[in-house]
Amino acid sequence: MNINDKQDRLIKEFAPLNGWIAKYEYLINIGQQLPKMEDKYKTAENQINGCQSQLWVAAELRDGKLMFQADSNAKITRGIIAIVLNVINNHPPEDIYTSKLYFLDNIGFKTNLSPTRLNGLNSIIKRINKLCLIHMQL
Amino acid sequence: MIDVKNIRNDFPILSKKVYGHPLVYLDNAATTQKPRYVSEKVKDFYINSNSNIHRGVHYLSEKASMAYEDARVTVKNFINAASLREIIFTAGTTAAINLLADSLGRSFIKENDEIIITEMEHHSNIEPWRVLCSRNNASLKVIPFDDQGKLLIEKIPSMINDKTKLIALCHVSNVLGVINPVKEIIQTAHRAGVPVLLDAAQSVPHLPVDVHDLGCDFLVFSGHKMYAETGIGILYGKEKYLDMLPPAQTGGGMIDYLDFTGSTYADLPLKFEAGTPNYAGAVSLAAAIDYLHNIGVESIARYEQDLICYAVDRLNEEENIIIYGNTFPHCGSVSFNFEGVHPYDAAAIMDKMGIAIRSGTHCAQPVMAHFGVKGTMRLSVALYNTREEIDLLIEGTRKAKSLLL
Numbered sequence: 001m002n003i004n005d006k007q008d009r010l011i012k013e014f015a016p017l018n019g020w021i022a023k024y025e026y027l028i029n030i031g032q033q034l035p036k037m038e039d040k041y042k043t044a045e046n047q048i049n050g051c052q053s054q055l056w057v058a059a060e061l062r063d064g065k066l067m068f069q070a071d072s073n074a075k076i077t078r079g080i081i082a083i084v085l086n087v088i089n090n091h092p093p094e095d096i097y098t099s100k101l102y103f104l105d106n107i108g109f110k111t112n113l114s115p116t117r118l119n120g121l122n123s124i125i126k127r128i129n130k131l132c133l134i135h136m137q138l
Numbered sequence: 139m140i141d142v143k144n145i146r147n148d149f150p151i152l153s154k155k156v157y158g159h160p161l162v163y164l165d166n167a168a169t170t171q172k173p174r175y176v177s178e179k180v181k182d183f184y185i186n187s188n189s190n191i192h193r194g195v196h197y198l199s200e201k202a203s204m205a206y207e208d209a210r211v212t213v214k215n216f217i218n219a220a221s222l223r224e225i226i227f228t229a230g231t232t233a234a235i236n237l238l239a240d241s242l243g244r245s246f247i248k249e250n251d252e253i254i255i256t257e258m259e260h261h262s263n264i265e266p267w268r269v270l271c272s273r274n275n276a277s278l279k280v281i282p283f284d285d286q287g288k289l290l291i292e293k294i295p296s297m298i299n300d301k302t303k304l305i306a307l308c309h310v311s312n313v314l315g316v317i318n319p320v321k322e323i324i325q326t327a328h329r330a331g332v333p334v335l336l337d338a339a340q341s342v343p344h345l346p347v348d349v350h351d352l353g354c355d356f357l358v359f360s361g362h363k364m365y366a367e368t369g370i371g372i373l374y375g376k377e378k379y380l381d382m383l384p385p386a387q388t389g390g391g392m393i394d395y396l397d398f399t400g401s402t403y404a405d406l407p408l409k410f411e412a413g414t415p416n417y418a419g420a421v422s423l424a425a426a427i428d429y430l431h432n433i434g435v436e437s438i439a440r441y442e443q444d445l446i447c448y449a450v451d452r453l454n455e456e457e458n459i460i461i462y463g464n465t466f467p468h469c470g471s472v473s474f475n476f477e478g479v480h481p482y483d484a485a486a487i488m489d490k491m492g493i494a495i496r497s498g499t500h501c502a503q504p505v506m507a508h509f510g511v512k513g514t515m516r517l518s519v520a521l522y523n524t525r526e527e528i529d530l531l532i533e534g535t536r537k538a539k540s541l542l543l
Contacts, residue, residue, distance in 0.1 A: 020157055020490035025541055028483075052482040052498045052513060073512070074480035075542055076487075 003095060006087045007103035014107045023108070024076060030086070031079030037071035048123045053077045057124065059131040066093050066135060068128075080109060084124065097132035101125065140433055140441050146522050148173040148429075159492025162527045162534075167312055167340060167471045167518030168496055169362045176365055179425035180418055191417050192391060192408070206417040209424035210407070213372055216427045217357065218348040223377050223406035227415050230371035231339040232262040234358035235306075237373055237410060238335065239266035240386035243274055247303055251276040254297055254305045254332075257283050257508060260312050261501040263337045267306060281307070283508070287314040287463020291323055298330045305334045309341035313505045313516065314463030315446065315471035317341070324353045333379060339363055343520070344442050344470045346435045349374055361419060365520075366426035370419025373410070380406050387412040438521045445519050446472060449528045456535065458543075462509055471518040473500070476539055481515045484538040493534045 001009070017023045037056060046056040053074030059066045068085045072078040087103065088096045104121065146152050149171045154161045163171060183205060189198035191206045210225050219225055228234040247253070253267050257280050271278045279297050283289045294305075305327045310317050324334045333355035338347055343364040349357050356379070361370040375383075385392060385403060389412035394402040403409050430438065446468045453459055458477040475481055485497035496516045499506045506513060517531060 021487070021537070021541070024487055024490065028541060053480055054512065074482045076483045 003087055003091055003099040007101070007106075010083055010087065010103050011106045024079075027079030027083065027109075028075045029079075031072075031075055031077075031082045034070065034078060034082040034085070037069045041069055042071065048127050055081060055124070057081065057127050057131070059128075059135070061093070061135045064092055065090050066096060066132065068131070080104075080121070081124065084128070088128065093132040093135040097129055097136065140437050140521065142441075142522060142524055145433065146524075148175060149522055150174060152522060156492040156494075157490050162493040162530050164517040164519065164523065164527065164531060165494045165496050166343075166520035166523070167363070167500075167516065169368070170343065170365050170520050171522070172367065173365055173426075173429055175429045176367070176422050176425045180367060180422045183418055183421045188418075190414055202417060206415070206420050209417075209420035212424040212427050216431075217342075217372075217374060218350045219374055220350065221377055224374055224380065226373040226375065226380070226407050226410045227420050228358075228371045228373050229369050229416065230360040230362070231337060231358045232371075234371050234373035235262055235335070235337065236266045237386045238356060238358075238375070238383075239270045241383040241410075242304065243270045244386070245382070245384050247271075247274045247276050249275040250301055251303045252279055252299070252301045253277075253303055254279045254281060254294075256281040256289055256307045256318075257504050258287070258289070258311045258314060258316070258502065259306070259308055259504070260337065260339070261503070263306055263308060263335075264504070276303075280504075283316075285509075287311065287316040289318055289323075291319060291326070294323060294326050295330075298327065298332055302330065302332045305332055306337070307334070308337040308339075309347070310338075310344070310469045310471075311463070311502075311505070312340045312471065313473050313500045313502045313514065315340075315468035315473070315518070316463050317345075317467065317469045320354070321352055328353065333376075340470055345439050355379055361423040361426060364423075364426055365429060367419050367422040370416050370423050372423075377406065380410070385409050385412065389413045391415070433521065442470065442519055442521060443467070445523055445525065445528070446470065448525055449517060449519065449531070452528055452532050456532065458539070462505075462514060471516055473514040473516045475511065475514050476535065476543075479539060479542050481513045483542050484535060485515055487538040487541060488531070488534040491530075491534050491537065493531055495531065 014023060017026055041058045042056045046058045048055045048057060053072050055072040055077050057070045059068045068089050070081040070085055072081060151171045152161060187201045187205055189202040191203040193199055210222050214222050214225050228237055247270060253271060255264060255267055268278055281289055281294060309320050320336055327334045335356040336354040338357050338359040341347055342359040355376050357374040359372055362368040392404050392408050392412045394404050450468055450472050453461060453474055460475045462473045481497035485495055488495060498513045500516055
């Protein structure tokens with residue numbers, strides 16, 4: 001599945017959920033399935049600023065594909081990063097960098113986020129792009 | 139007793155629905171909603187009186203200048219200042235503290251001098267002083283508080299010496315909702331000849347504040363936290379101090395005589411009001427004060443005290459609750475967490491239920507550090523909140539916990 005297929009699948013998964021509480025419940029569940037990040041990766045360098053909660057994101061290249069790890073001490077943030085990673089994990093950095101993550105907007109996690117939290121989301125996307133650039137070949 | 143049902147009708151935003159739920163607005167320590175009375179006064183000012191003030195001789199300029207100076211009279215009476223010369227309009231509390239810090243920094247704060255603040259200050263009553271001390275090679279001393287949220291005032295006498303130039307502290311904490319024993323602190327400071335600045339941003343909306351009775355030398359507060367518009371606030375200062383201090387900003391409106399080799403400045407209060415001031419904001423602040431007077435400042439204080447006590451009692455009945463600064467009467471705000479629940483998660487879920495509370499560090503990271511937490515939830519009341527809304531908040535926290543625990 002390419003990145004857009006994965007985004008469309010997530011949009012479909014969220015579509016039948018009626019109301020915000022149900023969406024959050026689903027999001028929190030997805031977040032709980034996200035593997036815990038090893039403590040050694042929870043460094044200041046991997047921490048993303050602009051969030052009310054602590055959030056760490058790291059990535060490494062395996063066979064030309066980027067594998068991300070992430071963690072947060074807040075469950076909703078953990079859920080958000082988990083669905084982002086579900087979409088972008090295991091793709092070449094070029095593909096991730098050039099993709100447009102429209103699913104967050106579509107599910108409603110973007111337009112309904114207040115500026116501070118939106119900054120958090122923007123910071124996540126910026127960090128992901130930066131990690132892609134580090135691993136991209138000319 | 140105040141008639142909350144009628145009061146709520148004065149605030150059109152309170153009848154909004156948020157995500158399909160009735161709005162429960164409990165983030166008043168951040169900013170209050172505005173009554174129709176205030177918005178209409180401002181609208182009327184723009185439609186009938188708008189013109190730059192203290193500039194023209196024409197009819198509208200006179201009218202606008204009068205509205206601005208009338209607002210100053212309203213503020214002076216509201217806090218019981220001795221003179222109109224003691225009331226400086228600023229953009230808000232932060233601007234007022236920065237004005238004072240800049241002015242003191244240019245004149246009276248020298249190398250090795252000391253400024254005392256407390257551990258429970260808002261960043262806006264820390265950073266201007268920290269930066270000033272660092273710039274002038276002075277030092278900052280911090281009065282600690284205990285886990286109940288009580289300032290260790292017995293430490294103050296030993297912290298004051300002949301280098302101490304100012305004590306700056308909050309009247310009411312924006313995180314803990316604790317009322318500090320400021321009168322006692324001011325008396326201690328004055329015995330040593332040290333002036334005191336009170337950050338009254340969180341007290342003026344909730345308590346009658348009388349600068350003469352308190353004895354403070356400076357007092358600052360914001361209009362938007364007491365039902366006025368944003369961008370207007372007050373620096374009160376005793377005339378003798380304001381007279382001694384140099385202006386922090388220079389420009390139009392505060393010049394007496396100027397040529398390219400020198401200048402003289404206008405007298406108080408205009409000396410500190412360079413540039414076109416927020417005169418419409420001043421009109422809104424005066425309107426907000428009128429609005430409060432019409433209801434009764436004492437009645438509002440009693441009503442809000444009862445409401446915040448009810449909120450603390452209800453919270454205390456909840457499982458896993460942690461209340462910060464629990465053993466004192468609260469004023470306006472209460473901060474809390476639930477064990478195992480991140481405040482961001484809970485606030486985000488409650489938001490979707492129409493409940494507006496604050497989560498995070500509340501611009502008071504040293505308070506978070508004191509309690510060893512990354513953040514808290516904070517509910518803060520205003521005169522239009524009700525017990526039913528507190529009950530809805532409690533339901534909201536239960537729903538959040540059921541999803542998160």
